[in-house]
Amino acid sequence: MSSERGGPRSVDVLIIGAGPTGLTAAEAFVADGASVAIVECTARVGGLARSATVAGNEIDLGGHRLLSATPNQRRAWLDFARRLGGVPMTDIGRRSGILRDGYVVAYPFDTQQFRASVPWPVRARGAASLAAWKLRGLTGRDDHNLDEWVKNRYGPFLAETFMAPHARKVFGVDPREIPAGWAAQRILSPGFASVLATAIPKPGRSGRQADVIDRFFYPQGGVGVLWSGLAELLGNQVDWLFDSRITSITRPVGGRLAVTLTGPDGDVEMSCDRIVSTGRPEDLAVSLGLDDLGAAIAQRSGRRDLIVGVVHVRDCPQSWHGYQWLYTHDTGIRAHRFNNYGEWQSLHCPFGVIGLEYTVPTGDTFDVAATALKDMSILLPGGAVDFLGSEVATDAYANFDASADQLGLLDEALRGFGDGIISTGRQGAGIYINLDQAMRLGVRVAGMPAQHSGVVGRDEYSPYQEKVG
Known part of the structure; x- marks a missing residue:
């Protein structure tokens, strides 16, 4: 990052967000010879796809996986793992289910x-x-x-x-x-x-486990090792600004984009030719002075945090074996799903370490330990359960397309503001994109003309599972 005569620090491209899309865009810009800075509001890379350690157990918030249903997907992930120095990848089958009244229903439906x-x-x-x-x-x-x-x-x-x-x-x-x-x-x-x-009578119940719906790759240590590995690969080719947020973006007449951000050392002034925002669209709107639009996007998005309460169950029911996820809808249970970390094979977790997942309006809190133990007492009456700790993924969920109209207004506003500001739109529209699609989006925005402005990716519904043929 350069600074001329004590003026603003200067880069070619400023990227907001150090998740898979932002990191992949940064790598593409660097490969093209651009100087890049990444502004990340937390202290770590990975965004919503980060990993964490709770009481010595590796967990992935939300249980991300690397879809590998097509040859292109498999090749892309294996090539990426090799570029990062040979990250070990396990090829496992996906099984998830809905736990109701003691029995498990496969999800997707079997x-x-x-x-x-x-x-x-x-x-x-x-x-x-x-x-x-x-x-x-x-x-x-x-x-x-x-x-x-x-x-x-x-x-x-x-x-x-x-x-x-x-x-x-x-x-x-x-x-x-x-x-x-x-x-x-x-x-x-x-x-x-x-x-x-399915209504045809059948004597007795075998509790048959679901067939493997599809297969996916999963890196040793969790998906977070991919993003920490990519950040290490980028190293000092990128200026990293952690625990920092953009507060304003302006464009002096005939000049470059002028950006003010606040971080651990106070306010920092920067200038750049391009901005790629992979964070919350409402934050970008507010930084441009569009406070009403930012408030409208936030209100319509209905953002929710994911809170994971990690417990250890000393004696898990046999029906839980083989399932990476189990959704829990029984009366009185607040958790909506739990991650069966011991079934992920590539996490350093013994069987019985479980992450109960809760969603709350962004910023809300509750007694995670008491709630998790209460939920487990309903799921396993009389079972021996220990609470290990918790982790939070901020803004993990949004109200899908509810903010689509407001994002259309943001798209118009960015185009009217001038050249070089892109919002990926991912969270605001609630578009579900798999991690390989998130990385392709990063490459895509990095390859766009320098003058392009607008919201990119908000209308791109794609199949949850890419299948051969």
Whole structure:
């Protein structure tokens, strides 16, 4: 970073956010010969995909994984691991489920596992509900939102028993406020007959484990090692500004972008030709003086923090084995899901170390230890459970497309402001992008013309799982 005659410190490109997208963009800019500074509001890299250590146990907040369903995905991750010095990667199968009343339902839905594991009255009621729903809508029903999408494929009973509670717990909104496109990314669409067939009586329950839905790579030590490795690779080619935030962006007449940021050493003045913001769009709006727009984006986004309470269960039920995630919707349980860290194979966690996940409006707090122990007392009455600690991922969830109109206004404002300011828009629109897509987005914005301004990536719904063919 240079400074001329005591003036503002100067770089070619200023990147806001040291997550996968920001770090990948930085690497691309550096490779092109640009000088780069990264402003990160926390003290570490990785963003929402960072790892943490709790009581000596490695955990990943949210349980990120590296999708490897296609040859291109597999090749990209293996090449990346090699570039970082040979990060060991494990190839494992994905299994997740919904824990209800002691039994586990595979998620995504597996009709054979459902029939083998779920009590017959539940299966029969689900099939009857779907049949009645179809009969009442013989002319067809539209999929406007998550609620309609699930009911049209599973019926109201299964939707309300297994799907809707997740949306309410995690995102704090009614499923009718989440677009159908979100469901299409994440939930399998079974045939009508296959759901009805689950009601066929079957003596006893085997508790059959779900088949592996897909495979993914997982690095030894958690996904955070990738971003710390990339940061180390960038090293002093980048100016790192941790625990810092942008407070204002202006453009003197005919001049470069003038940026003020605040950090551990107070305010810092900088100048640059380009800004790539991978952080919260509302923060970028406010730094440009668009306070009302920033407030509107924040209000519509409905941001929520992810709080992970880590416990050790001394004797886990056999039905939990083999599942990396279990969603928990039983009455009285506040956690929406738990990560079964011992099943991740590449984390240094014994079986029985579990991360109970809670979402709260950003900035809210609660007694995590007491809540986690209470939840475990419902899940495992009389079980021996120790609380180990907790971690927080700020702004981990947003209200999906609720802020789409406001992001359109931000896009117009950035274009009107002048050349060289890009917002990736990822969190504001709530677009789910896998980590490989986040990195491709970083490469994409770095390759855009220097004069480009606007919100990039906000309309790019993509399949939750990329499949061959």
